[in-house]
Amino acid sequence: KIDFKVVEFAKASKRIVLSHTRVWEDEKNKNNDSKPRLERSEKSDKTDKTDRNDKAVADKNKQKTVKKVKINIEKTTFGDIADLAALKTQLEEEEAAE
Numbered sequence: 001k002i003d004f005k006v007v008e009f010a011k012a013s014k015r016i017v018l019s020h021t022r023v024w025e026d027e028k029n030k031n032n033d034s035k036p037r038l039e040r041s042e043k044s045d046k047t048d049k050t051d052r053n054d055k056a057v058a059d060k061n062k063q064k065t066v067k068k069v070k071i072n073i074e075k076t077t078f079g080d081i082a083d084l085a086a087l088k089t090q091l092e093e094e095e096a097a098e
Contacts, residue, residue: 005026008017 002020003023004018004020005022006016007019007022008015010016
């Protein structure tokens with residue numbers, strides 16, 4: 001009895017690809033406790049995509065937060081500045097009178 005591993009199965013084209021060396025490689029990898037190169041590269045690709053998605057979501061959240069802060073900030077007008085200046089002179093006059 002020989003063990004084979006199915007590498008490719010295409011029902012539409014009626015194609016089945018089997019590999020005996022893949023079985024041997026899998027056993028070798030189990031003994032070495034290391035992952036095959038393909039799995040490592042696929043995992044790093046997925047991690048990169050996830051990192052990019054996380055950064056994009058964080059950027060959108062940051063933009064929303066900045067927008068909310070900008071909306072909530074009270075803007076100083078020239079009328080406010082003039083009123084504050086008048087209040088300041090009034091307080092200074094009251095202090096001088098005392």
